Amino acid sequence: MALVAEFDIDCDALPLVTVAAAVPAATIVLDLQFNHGDRPLFLATVTDGSDTAIETALTEAPDVREWAQIGQAGTTRRYQLVPALSFEEQLGDHVDDLRGLEALATAEAYIERIEVTVDGWRQTGWFATRETFAEFSTFWRENAGFRLHRLSRVGEPESSGEGLTDCQQEALRTAYERGYFEIPRQASLEDVAAELGISASSVSERLRRAQTQLIQETVATTWPPLPERGRVPPARPNGRD
Incomplete structure (x- = not known):
């Protein structure tokens, strides 16, 4: 079953990170045009942030050889960028496994x-x-930093959350997708913890709190109150339990 994932890759050597750092008010969405050899053209859609600040940052960026604005609508601008470095040149000093990086390009995946x-x-x-x-x-995880925000099967409706924190939702989704809730279990707490980059005890606590919250917000609201402890409920008129 195919999966959809949203995640962060923490690596300040990735293309245009210096531009984002220089203009943090801007939202920069990047498309890579892979039909241009080992240096794919970048198409950057920039929303908000000062035009002057963005264009100054593009001019000063060490990984941009030249740029041109190719469109604008309101506060959204689109730029075509010619990279100054290949991916290997850009990441070579930061990623030890360059062969592994090349292998990712042929993986059965599509970055949307x-x-x-x-x-x-x-x-x-x-x-x-x-x-x-x-x-x-x-x-x-082995070559930079990785944080998972969302993982779901294709076609699976998004959960409303039912009052869960982001960390609790992440723990539940990861445990579910790794097979922790299957019978028999396909993953241990340690497996889920490794996926999330936290300890097994922290995963256990998040799962317990998330399950408690879901119970309180769903089925628990329909339950009748339990009899008080120490008291025997009255017998039914027909004498049956």
Whole structure:
């Protein structure tokens, strides 16, 4: 079953991170044009932030050789950027496993959205299998930083959350997708903890709190009160239990 994931890759060597850091008020969404050899053209859609500040940051960015504004609508501008570096040149000093990076380009996955942040990239992607996503997330955990925000099966409706915190939702989704709730279990607390980058005890606490919250907000509201402890409920008129 295919999965959709939203996650952060924390690596300040990724393209245009210096631009996002220079103009934090701007939202920068990046498209890569892979039909241009080892240096794919960038199409950057920028919303908000000062025009002058953005264009100054693009001019000074070490990974942008040249840029041109190709459209504008209100506070949204679109730029075509010619990179100054290949991905290998850009990430070579920061990512130890360059062969693994090249392998990601042929994985059964599609990155639908890239938002450039001050720390790296926030991506939304489609992954053919759980194993494909595990390989992708493992690579970035070992070579940079990786934080999962959302993981769901394709076509699965989004949960309203029922009052859960973001961390609790993340723990529940990850445990569910890894098979922690299956019978028999396909993953341990330690497996879920490794996926989230926290301790097993923290995962256990988040799952317990999330389950308690869901019970309180759903089925618990329909339950009749239990009899007081120490009191025997009155017998029914027909004498049956």
